Amino acid sequence: MSGHLVDLFGGSNAIAVFLITIINFILRGIGSLPLFGFLNPLADWLGTEPVVTSIAWLIAITIMITWAAALHLLTFIWLERKLVARLQDRRGPMITLRKDRYIGGTGYLQQIADALKLIQKENITPKAADPWMFHIAPAFLISTTIVVLVALPFSEGFVVANVPAGLLFILAAFSLAPLAILLAGWAQNNKYAMIGGMRAAAMMMSYEIPMILAVIAVVVLAGSLNPIEIVNQQSQLSILAPLAAIGIANWYIIPQFLGFFIFLLAMLAEQERIPFDFPEAEEEVVHGWLVEYGGMRFGMVYGFKWLRTFVAAALVALLFLGGWHGPVLPQEIWFILKIYFVFFIFIWISWSVPRIRIDQILNIGWRKLIPLGLFNIFLAVLVVHANAQGWI
């Protein structure tokens, strides 16, 4: 078991103190001049504790968003394109900066090229659309997902805010998306978008319940709603201790395999990945609720999907795969490795099955996964009880 590399809040605090010291130095320098004496109280105010803390928060959130959205979002898109190309016997994107080499590049710059292209495009608002809602909805959509990152820990130190009920907060922020999608679908005043939005909302609603049930089972096992606490529970050797010998300690995937399965399916549905991608099925409703979006607004609602994928993969790793626990390597690296592993499972599933129909999806969600989820909670209670009685 190795420690964490990053202390996000401590680091941000240090950066904030450093910045404010520099600014204060300049301010006081100018303030010593005859006419600029009013700057001195400003410098004093900047040096007080609440201001430094607020600025440290801002820096921490900025680092987090850059880390998740800029780094991993782009990598996820690239990785998906490359892996799918490998599955489908193609090469995938190969764009490089070198002019003489069109073939054989890694293609990582493709995302940046796409983003540049999308930013340049005109932002077209359909005549019949509700203009305000049309423009608010993508921002609403992507902000609800970014809010999740506030409470999502990447290691014991790499977390913006260690909220006691952080897991609930993550799920609550996650659950705001159906409303935004429904509004986006309605605002475009397009039949395809309307159907797509209705489908998306119906699916997300019906898959949130199994998701919550799976989470409840984990919470029962861990006895906490704090993500860091849940992960730490998974390093202890109380439940099913013999398996600790092979190095995977007490990951909840072992007592909770059913829960893992349910949660994985629910997460696939939340991301609108292929077996569940009928809200934006090209062959049925063209592109569903994002049919009228163009330019960077399309880029936002499109990239939002991968941001959700990132959060979903992180949640799976957090709840079932022991979070950042692993031998030798630092915590952050373990967690990222697990996230990419889960992401690989997502891609593998979603590109080797056809799309399911909406009624079948709702049937699976309501009739199969909810009873299974309840049974799973029962199993979790059983395990906890057995553990308390010392049966295993």
Add this chain to the structure above:
Amino acid sequence: MAEQVWINMGPQHPMTHGLWNLRVKLDGDTIVDADPEMGYLHRGVEKLCEVRNYLKPIVLMDRLCYVSSLTWAHVYCKAVENLMDIEPPPRGKYLNVIACELQRMASHGMWLAAFLADLGLLTGFLYSLRERELVLDLLQLMTGQRMNQNYPRPGGVHNDLPPGFEDEVRRVFRYLRRQYKGYKKFLEDSPTFLMRTQGVGVLRKEDAINYGVTGPNLRGSGARVDLRELDPYDVYDELDFEPVVYEEGDTYARYKVRFGEFFESMRIIEQALDRLPQGPFRIKTPKRAEGEGYARTEDPRGEALIYIIGDGSDRPYRVKIRSPIFVTLSALPMMLRGHRIADVASVTGGIDVCVGEIDK
């Protein structure tokens, strides 16, 4: 949405392979009514044939269906042969059979690709296209072209087989048999695939016959109707093959029929190569003809019929093309009614729509 809305699925809709429009009336997510609209690709082939001599429309027929062009040229040549009352030499007939069956495999390969893409399985789309390339390579070896082959002629075929063709065919078929068995397992073991295809777009046998549905779609409904067996043309009566028939009448049955025809076509081609007689592959045909003649063949999509009237000049007086999918589309509203909008892709993908031959 409580009101019933008409939705245009087409002409620029990803579901429609080609340019046609399926208007569906929706009650929520359920289809109440449907109305196919075609004609976006109408080129007036029938009219164009009237101003060309008997040889030239072969090129037009090649372009009738861009997926199975050779079979259309073949049925046109059969009709012209019937009109002129000539009999091609045996080798020409055998070569026609080989070419048509290769084209059938290529067409079904394209169908499988499009069908899987309709269901959202893009991986299967690319896999199927990859195997189709090999069949197209064989066709290219045989005819010189990958598509629009311009190969059959009234009274035979355009050219003889290239050297080494037979070995190449057997080599490719060994590979294809293994691959297609793998795909069959990959698809039929997948519960998602079965959920999307079983019980979808059910077409009962009586309805199918009454609506004039033919070909694999009819055989998927349980009718043993294969013109290669019922009304043999060329040398199909000398070859041993079994029409693939399934009873259920849903998209899954149609899928199984087409998938079985891959293997049947390979059998037919291998037999034809075994029995291929020596001799001329083409005879001379007269330039002018009078009277009428028609030929019907088993196109990859169903019964293709071309009816030609000659008035004694060197040009056909009237050419009428019966395209199987044109007629099958009339049964589409019945098949779609009561299903979800998501099933449109499954049903239309399953009946293998080719717009080029619908719109003529």
Add this chain to the structure above:
Amino acid sequence: MSFEEQLTQRLPERFPEGIEGAEVVQPRRVEATAKREDLRAICTYLRDEEGFEHVSCISAVDWVTHLENVYHLVSYQHNIMLQLNVQIPSEDPWVDTVSDIWKGALYHEREAYDLMGIQFRDHPDLRRILLPKDFVFHPLRKDYAGE
């Protein structure tokens, strides 16, 4: 006696007015000419009693002096094909629909109306099918010059 020959005998007996020149051209191929007034009765008879369950094709031909409809009817159970020619005067081009006997005739008749201008009486949905709705001419007629 084969079914084809029986058919060529039975048809004129049943419809002495309506059917002319029924003959077996080849094995499995029968030809006949029908009067357009009797077409529906003949077709109903053919479907119900002779087992012609499939209409393969309906071709309209413009012979300048008159129009002609060629029905290719197929019986799967007896495995024969019957070509039924129906002559239609150009100045009054109507013929009874057979689309309620064989649903497969629906689109064929619409196409014949679209391209050749033959009116099918009682057709449930006689609209243009291949050409635009506002097209005026029937382009497969011989007097249609194009342009």
Add this chain to the structure above:
Amino acid sequence: MVDALQFVFLVIAAVEVLTAVLVVTAKKLMWAAFWLALSLVTMAGIYLLFQSEFVGIIQIFIYAGAVPVVFLFGIMLTRTRAMEDVP
């Protein structure tokens, strides 16, 4: 002189009142649902200010996440014209 906490409370409360008024004055029902969701989220913010995080998060979870969606479904299922004609 208000301290920071009071200031935040005032802002949130103002937004809450504003959105609550907008819920009843909005012409389009979709907008009303949107304002309702916003109003509920701000209410959760007030709970958070009062140190009752669990209630606040549950408020977001149930009321802001699920209830407006149910409302919207209801609107779309009952209204005969959810969509507008192109002007």
